[in-house]
Amino acid sequence: MKYLANVATLTLNKDKCTGCGNCAEVCPHAVLEIQDKKAFITDPDRCMECGACQTNCPFEAVGVDKGVGCAAALINSMIYGGEPSCDCSAPQEGKAKSCC
Amino acid sequence: MTTIPLKLKSEAGLLKLNEPAPIWTTGSVATPAGPVYKALTSLSPQDCREHFRCRISAYRDNFIVEPGIYAVGSPDENSEVFASANYKYSFDLLRQSLDGLNGWILVLDTKGINVWCAAGKGSFGTVELIKKISDCKLASIVSHRRIIVPQLGAPGICSYLVTKKTGFKVYYGPVYAKNIPAYLEADRKASPEMRTVQFTIKDRLILTPMEIIPAMKNYPLFALIILLSFGLQPSGIIFRDAFYGGFHFLVLGMLAVVSGAFITPLLLPAIPFRSFAIKGWLAGISTVFAYHKIFAPSIFTSLPLSVVAYIFFPAASSYIALQFTGSTTFTGMSGVKKELKYGIPAYMTAVVISLILLSAYKLMEWRLL
Numbered sequence: 063m064k065y066l067a068n069v070a071t072l073t074l075n076k077d078k079c080t081g082c083g084n085c086a087e088v089c090p091h092a093v094l095e096i097q098d099k100k101a102f103i104t105d106p107d108r109c110m111e112c113g114a115c116q117t118n119c120p121f122e123a124v125g126v127d128k129g130v131g132c133a134a135a136l137i138n139s140m141i142y143g144g145e146p147s148c149d150c151s152a153p154q155e156g157k158a159k160s161c162c
Numbered sequence: 163m164t165t166i167p168l169k170l171k172s173e174a175g176l177l178k179l180n181e182p183a184p185i186w187t188t189g190s191v192a193t194p195a196g197p198v199y200k201a202l203t204s205l206s207p208q209d210c211r212e213h214f215r216c217r218i219s220a221y222r223d224n225f226i227v228e229p230g231i232y233a234v235g236s237p238d239e240n241s242e243v244f245a246s247a248n249y250k251y252s253f254d255l256l257r258q259s260l261d262g263l264n265g266w267i268l269v270l271d272t273k274g275i276n277v278w279c280a281a282g283k284g285s286f287g288t289v290e291l292i293k294k295i296s297d298c299k300l301a302s303i304v305s306h307r308r309i310i311v312p313q314l315g316a317p318g319i320c321s322y323l324v325t326k327k328t329g330f331k332v333y334y335g336p337v338y339a340k341n342i343p344a345y346l347e348a349d350r351k352a353s354p355e356m357r358t359v360q361f362t363i364k365d366r367l368i369l370t371p372m373e374i375i376p377a378m379k380n381y382p383l384f385a386l387i388i389l390l391s392f393g394l395q396p397s398g399i400i401f402r403d404a405f406y407g408g409f410h411f412l413v414l415g416m417l418a419v420v421s422g423a424f425i426t427p428l429l430l431p432a433i434p435f436r437s438f439a440i441k442g443w444l445a446g447i448s449t450v451f452a453y454h455k456i457f458a459p460s461i462f463t464s465l466p467l468s469v470v471a472y473i474f475f476p477a478a479s480s481y482i483a484l485q486f487t488g489s490t491t492f493t494g495m496s497g498v499k500k501e502l503k504y505g506i507p508a509y510m511t512a513v514v515i516s517l518i519l520l521s522a523y524k525l526m527e528w529r530l531l
Contacts, residue, residue, distance in 0.1 A: 088316035114316035129495030132488030
């Protein structure tokens with residue numbers, strides 16, 4: 063299953079990459095793999111922008127606009143402000159709400 | 163097992179004398195940091211009932227385990243340490259997967275949220291992991307310096323920073339806790355299959371109750387608007403008109419929930435297009451069309467009402483299906499943003515057109531138009 067084409071913000075700077083393999087290890091969709099001692103992006107449309115690769119890259123070679131792929135979180139952040147968050151059971155403005 | 167010292171430990175996860183032991187524990191294990199609860203590795207009928215309630219209700223919102231350190235089996239200083247979230251469902255899946263093994267479970271305070279969602283938020287994160295390693299005196303409990311973190315915790319954990327601050331090296335375990343024994347047997351190496359997340363029809367089916375229930379929360383308001391619209395006559399509210407006129411719309415409203423919150427998630431890969439809004443709209447228009455053709459209800463003899471049925475209900479199904487993006491394992495924020503950019507104006511247009519047509523129908527009914 064793949065989501066929308068050509069929207070993922072994943073980028074890879076091959077000059078900074080040392081081929082340590084951290085990104086390939088943490089990616090839950092095998093978007094990043096190591097070939098010839100460098101990371102490479104197999105299929106950007108499989109990227110769900112979780113940010114695991116970026117957080118675990120010691121060389122700042124991987125970049126992604128990390129965020130939650132959740133319509134309710136995005137709509138809530140439009141209405142109530144704040145960063146869209148997965149933490150949907152957290153009380154917001156004194157009102158306990160639950161969505162997922 | 164050991165006797166409990168007469169000293170109240172304040173550290174999280176260590177035994178507390180003034181509280182009864184959780185029912186999913188069986189005694190305690192002595193450690194240099196104090197006695198810690200030993201968790202059972204099998205689930206009780208009560209655990210299973212609680213898991214079921216998490217799947218169908220807001221019970222999940224306060225289903226927590228005290229953060230801290232727990233033992234499974236008979237661990238010693240050489241046993242592996244597994245990090246987990248304090249959503250009890252996550253913790254239960256982990257302890258169940260450790261059946262027959264000896265190990266330590268380090269539960270982070272994720273405010274009752276599961277590992278993956280909490281990692282996205284950052285509460286299953288570098289700072290919290292470092293804090294728990296230090297608070298629970300992990301370095302005195304184990305002699306090695308390894309900690310196995312679930313792979314889906316990686317969005318929140320900067321592994322090299324954890325090592326730098328604590329000396330513990332982060333090993334990313336498999337996505338699914340059930341693969342932990344195989345992962346350990348392979349010397350802490352996860353196969354590519356263990357590294358990728360799935361989204362099977364069974365996974366999707368389990369999620370549908372919590373798609374249907376929130377969607378149904380808006381149903382009473384919808385029903386009220388429909389019954390008032392159909393019942394409203396120059397002479398007052400006529401209940402007979404409200405019911406006979408509104409009945410089919412009430413059914414179509416229910417069908418929109420079913421197609422958006424049940425059919426779309428279930429048939430997700432089979433419905434054409436990648437956009438959830440389009441998938442939901444296709445499922446929605448199919449159910450309206452099927453209802454029209456099979457039951458041939460009277461509303462389809464009125465042009466404005468037919469148009470409302472074909473505009474409003476597929477749009478409602480589409481909106482409800484779009485909510486499912488929050489439950490999937492593969493949708494990203496950029497994609498959802500794009501869907502909302504086009505979707506929200508489309509939904510608003512559908513609602514406005516529907517209200518105008520419904521008003522036109524009423525005016526025609528009252529022979530004012």
